[in-house]
Amino acid sequence: MSDNNQTKGIWKVIGASSLGTLIEWYDFYIFGSLAVVIANQFFPKTNPTAALLSTLATFAAGFIVRPFGALVFGRLGDLVGRKYTFLLTLVLMGGSTFAIGCIPGYDSIGFLAPILVLVLRLIQGLALGGEYGGAATYVAEHSPAHRRGYFTSWIQTTATLGLFISLGVILLTRHWLDADPAKSIAKFNDWGWRIPFLISILLVIVSIYIRLRMAESPMYAKLKTEGKTSVNPLKESFGHKANLKMVLLALFGATMGQGVVWYTGQFYAQSFIENVCKVEFDQSRTILIWGILFATPFFVVFASLSDKIGRKWIMLSGMLLAVVSYNYLFTSLFNIADAKQKTEIVANTKNETTMKAIAGSQDSIRKLVTKTYYTDGMSMLQTKTDTAYATAGKTTKKPLVVISKTLNSSDYWKMVGIVFILILYVTLVYGPIAAFLVELFPTKIRYTSMSLPYHIGNGVFGGLTPFIATLLTTIYVDNKIVGLMYPIIIATICLVIGTIYISNRIDPDVDR
Numbered sequence: 001m002s003d004n005n006q007t008k009g010i011w012k013v014i015g016a017s018s019l020g021t022l023i024e025w026y027d028f029y030i031f032g033s034l035a036v037v038i039a040n041q042f043f044p045k046t047n048p049t050a051a052l053l054s055t056l057a058t059f060a061a062g063f064i065v066r067p068f069g070a071l072v073f074g075r076l077g078d079l080v081g082r083k084y085t086f087l088l089t090l091v092l093m094g095g096s097t098f099a100i101g102c103i104p105g106y107d108s109i110g111f112l113a114p115i116l117v118l119v120l121r122l123i124q125g126l127a128l129g130g131e132y133g134g135a136a137t138y139v140a141e142h143s144p145a146h147r148r149g150y151f152t153s154w155i156q157t158t159a160t161l162g163l164f165i166s167l168g169v170i171l172l173t174r175h176w177l178d179a180d181p182a183k184s185i186a187k188f189n190d191w192g193w194r195i196p197f198l199i200s201i202l203l204v205i206v207s208i209y210i211r212l213r214m215a216e217s218p219m220y221a222k223l224k225t226e227g228k229t230s231v232n233p234l235k236e237s238f239g240h241k242a243n244l245k246m247v248l249l250a251l252f253g254a255t256m257g258q259g260v261v262w263y264t265g266q267f268y269a270q271s272f273i274e275n276v277c278k279v280e281f282d283q284s285r286t287i288l289i290w291g292i293l294f295a296t297p298f299f300v301v302f303a304s305l306s307d308k309i310g311r312k313w314i315m316l317s318g319m320l321l322a323v324v325s326y327n328y329l330f331t332s333l334f335n336i337a338d339a340k341q342k343t344e345i346v347a348n349t350k351n352e353t354t355m356k357a358i359a360g361s362q363d364s365i366r367k368l369v370t371k372t373y374y375t376d377g378m379s380m381l382q383t384k385t386d387t388a389y390a391t392a393g394k395t396t397k398k399p400l401v402v403i404s405k406t407l408n409s410s411d412y413w414k415m416v417g418i419v420f421i422l423i424l425y426v427t428l429v430y431g432p433i434a435a436f437l438v439e440l441f442p443t444k445i446r447y448t449s450m451s452l453p454y455h456i457g458n459g460v461f462g463g464l465t466p467f468i469a470t471l472l473t474t475i476y477v478d479n480k481i482v483g484l485m486y487p488i489i490i491a492t493i494c495l496v497i498g499t500i501y502i503s504n505r506i507d508p509d510v511d512r
Helices: 003-007 010-033 035-042 048-064 066-080 082-100 112-140 145-177 181-192 194-198 200-212 218-225 233-238 241-276 281-295 297-309 312-337 409-430 433-438 443-462 465-475 482-501
Strands: 350-357 364-373 379-388 400-406
Touching: 010 035, 010 048, 010 082, 010 112, 010 145, 010 200, 010 241, 035 048, 035 112, 035 181, 035 241, 048 066, 048 112, 048 443, 048 465, 066 082, 066 112, 066 443, 082 112, 082 194, 082 200, 112 145, 112 433, 112 443, 145 181, 145 194, 145 241, 145 281, 145 297, 145 409, 145 433, 181 194, 194 200, 233 241, 233 443, 241 281, 241 312, 241 409, 241 433, 241 443, 241 465, 241 482, 281 409, 297 312, 297 409, 297 433, 312 409, 312 433, 312 482, 433 443, 465 482
Parallel strands: none
Antiparallel strands: 350 364, 364 379, 379 400
16 A cells, blocks of 8 residues: 555544544643642642642542553454544543532532542543543554654644643633732632633534544454454453563553653642742743643654654653653752742841631631742742631641742743753653554554553553652652652663563564
8 A cells, every 4th residue: 555545634533533632631631730729629628738639649540540441441442443432432531521620619518529529530530541542543553654653643742732731721711710810819719720621521522523523443444344353352462471461561661661751741840840849820830831832842753753763762761861860850940949049138028917807706817928039039928827816825726838939030941941851751752652552462452452551551650650759748848859759760660671671673564
């Protein structure tokens, strides 16, 4: 078959597949992008750190069930086809996201709120477990072998672009609610956060319409016509020693390390900038947005390069760079915003104390707001909230302290540069991996075989990164970068296994 015939309509295939996958990633990541706000809505407010960890655990739960979604929908995709399987996953994802936007908060329905959110996150995880493998397989099976990395790289961009769009929609929504920044923040934290969840249903409807018009993968259609489709994809994928060996190699030699690099470079980076560096809401998100914008084209660059020189060393080089430089890069992020390394302009410091009576009590809520300015142009807003007791002798509770820093322009762009480097590592490990996984497995069990190691590597090892890293920082409070121990250890193990056991060849018999 000529290259022209093979690539005919490929951009239509990529567009339809990528749009749906992009929307699913947006739906999945909007939760993580709003972790701090959601913690305040669906969990008790008495302990903000515990609430944030609970939210991150709920976020991680969606990742943990992704392998189960890979098994369920991977089997379905190998039995009935790629098209209708990832159409079903799109409906489940969109419906769950919309429903999260409708759930009343903890103050209204108590512990039922976090339970409902958890259930919907589990449904999202199951849906995403079936989506990616279907989309990557569908595009790969429309692509000529010598350009498979290039064409599947467009699917690879959707995960990062889904995060990009989720951040953009959050910022636009927040600023649209009110011209006054203070009122806008209050409205967004109260009810405006629901808007990004609710509007996803419109995006899903458009994508469903487009996917209904798609044809089945030509390779799968040929197998079905010849009556050669798998009777039991799960047994053939994991019951046969040779194929199981490739599944394990894909997991421990590639996707495990790729997963922790992906989530460290994007999600944990955002969490670190916001919760450890204490950079204010808008800046912490626009820093990531710029980093994503500048780095995303490199998914295509490195995936295209893998068509020429192989997938192995490109992916492993991303892991190696992450292992040797993470500590330095995250330490640099912390130092940029560290007030102890700056000179305060004492004369400009402003303090304001407000008291709000507690209903049915003589006590009041006391709030002390301190605005500090520094010679380099950074400013810091510190809010201490506690109880002012009217009765003498009562012990004042430890105040709740919230810190928000606004960086100067130079430091802001330094952080953008560091985040760009972190996401560049992501493009190295993630750009070629769809083609790498497709080429490991035969067509009749490809959906099932590639989906499981991908979603264990990304869902379990990668998805747990923000939670484990944040948990470590709460245990070892004096070590701001202790959370990096987890991704560095996992990436190192994967780097060693991948170096020894993965082949760098591009399989010429991939269409088998």
